[in-house]
Amino acid sequence: MATESFVIRTPASSANIGPGFDVIGLALSLYLELHVTIDRTKTTSSFPLNCRITYEGDGEADVPLDPDANLVTRVALYVLRCHNQRSFPVETHVHIKNPIPLGRGLGSSGAAVVAGVMLGKEAGGLHHLEPSRLFDFCLMIERHPDNVGAALFGGFVGTYLNPLKPEDVARKEIPLSEVLPAPAGGVDTGAQPPAPPLGIGHHIKFPWSPAIKAVAIIPEFEVATAKAREVLPAVYPRADVTFNLQRIALLPVALGQTPPKPDLIYLAMQDKLHQPYRQTLIPGLTEIVESMTPSTQPGLLGVCLSGAGPTILALATDHFEEIADRIIARFTRQGIQCSWKLLEPAEGTQVTRSQA
Incomplete structure (x- = not known):
């Protein structure tokens, strides 16, 4: 196989439906798409972390295209590094198509996190990762399960978090900086991120x-x-x-x-x-x-x-x-x-x- 290509399609979402603050989410028919190509014939890459990003859609002028700064690829790197893969496969191209308005309450960041976790799974060949485990990775980054739960599983969902440790009960979010080092211009710091505990959150479809x-x-x-x-x-x-x-x-x-x-x-x-x-x-x-x-x-x-x-x-x-x-x-x-x-x-x- 010389060239591998795949498309990841993640829906927008609406959280807090009515009285369901931080609990209920609804996946909506507006989709973030990642069009990914990996050239398996190449052995070296001129791009940081072996990844080239292109982008079209909402926020086009402002979205960073460095793989250690873009939310989608940074989340993917978290998944990869938890599985001892320090970067993307050589000559990975991720073209992002985003019609979801940024910062408007339609789950743009939740969709980016879910798509990034799925990108890490697919690019890394981590096919053993079940949806429930992917949900754990999502929740290490965005501890609002209603958006990411809807974007990952689809439909109309109720979600909840499991308290993991006494000190974790009071925490609302785990910042991305805690699971990945701060962007460093494509330079791998060598830090091993903490893998998610099992069963951070759960969902039920209504x-x-x-x-x-x-x-x-x-x-x-x-x-x-x-x-x-x-x-x-x-x-x-x-x-x-x-x-x-x-x-x-x-x-x-x-x-x-x-x-x-x-x-x-x-x-x-x-x-x-x-x-x-x-x-x-x-x-x-x-x-x-x-x-x-x-x-x-x-x-x-x-x-x-x-x-x-x-x-x-x-x-x-x-x-x-x-x-x-x-x-x-x-x-x-x-x-x-x-x-x-x-x-x-x-x-x-x-x-x-x-x-x-």
Whole structure:
């Protein structure tokens, strides 16, 4: 085999669906693609870490193309080095096609992490790595299992983390710098990264009614996840926690019923744990979420913030364009331009191989 080529296709995702803060994720039919070619006839490479990166799509002017700085390839290197492979195979070319808006609450970083883990598996010939083990690698880098769980496994998923050690319970994330040395211009430091413990996180797939689609309204500004977490309180009122627990018990059942019950879904999608606090970052958020109900807007089931925002996700059965136009009009009054996409639940990360 002279040349090996394969495509990794990873979906976008929406986290925190309704009351499911840091728990529930939905894979969406918008895909990050890695088109990978490895020339097995070559024995040396002029590229750092044997890898050339090219990129097209959202953030094209800003995404780094050094393999030890780009998130996708840096994650892949983590997987490779945990298996005693210090770099990519000689003459690896990774062409990234990314239509997922960066920093908009549609899981762009989660998709990059999942695609990177899969790249490490495929480039390194690590075919013994099962999906559950790949999930461990993802969670060493991004400890928000709802996004990476949806992107890896697909569909509508509930996720949870296992406490590994007493000191780990309080930790929310393990920075990438802890599992890989800081970028060093392509120079291998020789450091051995810590391999993930077994069974960091788990997931379960919930049913989803085929009648339900997702209308994603995407404002033209970014909200950093770290900034969106800073506005959240350290302690919540018991009544607000109970409010969310009641609704999260309803939501997976409500979204799996056919035909959907609009009033039940609308009730089940309400939240008091993150959306009220993030309205300071997203002008008009509360008004937008509360401005429409199934009784005032045909086809609507419920509205919520997608991830950390600013994207708004409206679940609906029809009248998609009308719903999008009404929400966009609210942003327009704030001087914010938007685009929108009609999406549906997607399968998880897929790999397609070809040989030449």
